[in-house]
Amino acid sequence: MKRDIAALADREFDLVVVGAGVYGAATAWDASLRGLSVALIDKGDFGSGTSFNNLKTIHGGLRYLQHADFTRMRESVRERRNLMRIAPHLVHPLPFLVPTYRGSLLKSRTAMRAALFVNDLVSWDRNKLVDRQKHLPAGKALTRAACLEMAPGIERDGLTGGVLWYDAQMHNSDRLTLSFVLSAAREGAVVANYVEATELIRDGSQVKGVRARDVLSEDDGLELRGRLVVNATGPWVDGLSPAPRKLFHFSKAMNLVTRPIVGDVAIGVTSRRPHRDADAVVSASGRFLCLVPWRDVTLVGTSHAPFDGRPDELEATEDDIQDLIEDVNEAYPDAKLARGDVRLVHRGLLPRAPGSLNGVGITLQKTYRLDDHREDGIEGLLTIVGVKYTTARDVAEKAVDRALALLQKAPSASRSSETALVGGDIESFDDFVAGAMGDAPTDVMRHLVYTYGSTYKEILKGDRERIVPGSPVLAAEVRHAVREEMASDLASVVLRRTELGTAGHPGRAVLEACADVIQSELGWSAGRKQQELESLETFYQRRS
Known part of the structure; x- marks a missing residue:
């Protein structure tokens, strides 16, 4: 390209x-x-x-039961399946747990079991995929003991158990x-x-x-x-x-990348901050928050707030960040998040419903x-x-x-739900991973397969030097980004072509090594290289 x-x-x-x-x-x-x-x-x-600012989840719309919106549920179920089909290296199943409590209608064991039953009915065709690695088990109720074993940090007062279901997650959005x-x-x-x-x-x-x-x-x-x-x-x-x-109409959305605070299962908890969704048939009293394991960090969010500035002026304030940290610590006491645990702040603008400001939250456009x-x-x-x-x-x-x-052209059927994206020509992901092992060290191969899928061998045509010792990312990936993926600056490589900096500042040595490779490819002057380094350092200072 x-x-x-x-x-x-x-x-x-x-x-x-x-x-x-x-x-x-x-x-x-x-x-x-x-x-x-x-x-x-x-x-x-x-x-x-x-698109850079998201929680990395591809969800099947279970939360739309709150709005009795089965149309959106079906759309989400289909698209979750389609994305796992056309990008099998990038989209994978993710287990999700929500605890149940006495004294709350929406968070009761009975209500959540009913929600799982309806979810399984609505998503009856979720596993119409050849690749069994992408099949999602039916949801199930958990005992109190099983819930605490999977999520020991949840609030225990009034806990009756939990429910477990499966959604999907992007390895690299x-x-x-x-x-x-x-x-x-x-x-x-x-x-x-x-x-x-x-x-x-x-x-x-x-x-x-x-x-x-x-x-x-x-x-x-x-x-x-x-x-x-x-x-x-x-x-x-x-x-x-x-x-x-x-x-x-602007709504400011924010997620945080933090140190790991959950294990292999995503956890849904409810904050105590008042929130009302005007479109909900049954409304929760607080904002639903997700604690999502992603690579070696945890993603937490999403918070929403009105925004009346220009899109290019959007920034997350310290108050925004502290409020979300407090919400997480209240809803998930074992997190014990501090400001220094935040590695990266994701913020973006989502559309809200016109006139939806209600004093206790906003109503997003659905x-x-x-x-x-x-x-x-x-x-x-x-x-x-x-x-x-x-x-x-x-x-x-x-x-x-x-x-x-x-355009007054004859209708033609879309093929994008069935046609593999670049890198997605994989029939069985587990078999593909097993077959790729041995071409390079295990950590490098796993990284390459999950990043480039069926095109990983294009990277291996170059030298196999790691960008820095201990990193699974190769210097050849940086060259490939510049030569074949239209990367022309350091941020594009570190944040959007490789996984080097997507979970927080990767360290000065990594930035220097990447800048050296790009400098050799594009003929940067010493001054331009320094400018690129300073620009990316400024980005991390503002976003962490």
């Missing part, structure tokens, strides 16, 4: 997709699979906005987002990061494309022509929309939005507002269905 700016301007595309987070990337891939000509651009790096981009490029899409769409090209009411700026060369004269522009810029959609109405702007008197523009990572591919499929209709 090469960055070719000239190729963006040398023809008219069927679709110009603006925004290469997971929604834009999945849309570009689905459209390319159906034979449409596609350009995909992002003002930053691929997946560096909201940034690689999954990138895999959609790589797969779109494989199918012929022209993709480029660091190209900022500055305004729509219009001929009266008809949108003809976008004017854009190459951020790297600072060239403001780019024009991308397209029969349809897809605005998939997430919290930035209103900046590119001609609509007088606001399409994205469903995606596809807006073709015909009510605004505009043609040639389709805006996507997504609500969660899990269903991005499904929304992309629906967006391309709408695009075909707007």
Whole structure:
């Protein structure tokens, strides 16, 4: 995958997709699979906005029982299965435990057992996958003793037991987002990061494309022509929309990466901070929090708060971080989290329901939005507002269905739920892992298979020197990121191409080693290398 700016301007595309987070990337891939000509651009790096900030879970929608929303449950169940099918190296089963207590209707043993029963009915086809490693067992109730054995740190007062079910987790969410981009490029899409769409090209009411700026060369004269522009810029959609109405009302979401505080099972607990969801049929009194094991850390979240600034101004405040730490310690006493235990702060903007501020929380927008702007008197523009990572591919499929209709093209069936993403050509993941062992040291091979899947041998064509002693990440991965994955800066490599810095600051030696490799590939000056190091250090200071 090469960055070719000239190729963006040398023809008219069927679709110009603006925004290469997971929604834009999945849309570009689905459209390319159906034979449409596609350009995909992002003002930053691929997946560096909201898609970078998530809890790494691919959930089947059990929590939607609270809203009696079986449609969204079915969508989530299908997409959890689809992602395990098309990216088997990146999406894996995750056991999830919630304790039950006396004196609470929603957290009672009876209510939770009923929820599991309904969940198993709604997800009856969850295991229609060839790969048995991806099969999810039925949920089950746990005794008090079994619950404490699996989660010894939970609140014991009034504890009656717990329930256990299975969802899924992304081993590396940034690689999954990138895999959609790589797969779109494989199918012929022209993709480029660091190209900022500055305004729509219009001929009266008809949108003809976008004017854009190459951020790297600072060239403001780019024009991308397209029969349809897809605005998939997430919290930035209103900046590119001609609509007088606001399409994205901001909610600040935050997750923390901390030292390990749970074992191999994710745990759901309820904070004591008052919270009310106006859309819920049965509402809990507090915010539901997840404590999720991920690699060698724990992810905790998610907190939500209103935000009335500009998307580029978003930061997590110390009060935000301390509030979430306090909530976790109250809900899970054994955590004993301190501020120094926070290794990385993930924050992003999600859409909330208009007018949903209620004094004890906010109500998030529950469903995606596809807006073709015909009510605004505009043609040639389709805006996507997504609500969660899990269903991005499904929304992309629906967006391309709408695009075909707007382009007056014959309908064609989507293939993106069945077609493996780059690296996903694996029939049985356990057998694939076993067969790969021996090509390199065990820790290196496990890392490569879980990161690159069926394409891991491309990495092994290079030298097999570790980036630093003891790390499973190879220097060849950094070179591959620069040569084949359009990485042009240190942050892109450390945060989104490799797993080096996704769980917190990896250490100065790692940053220096990566910068040395990139410097040799791109011919950086000593000054540019130092600038890149300082920029990434600043990122970690602000986010940890």
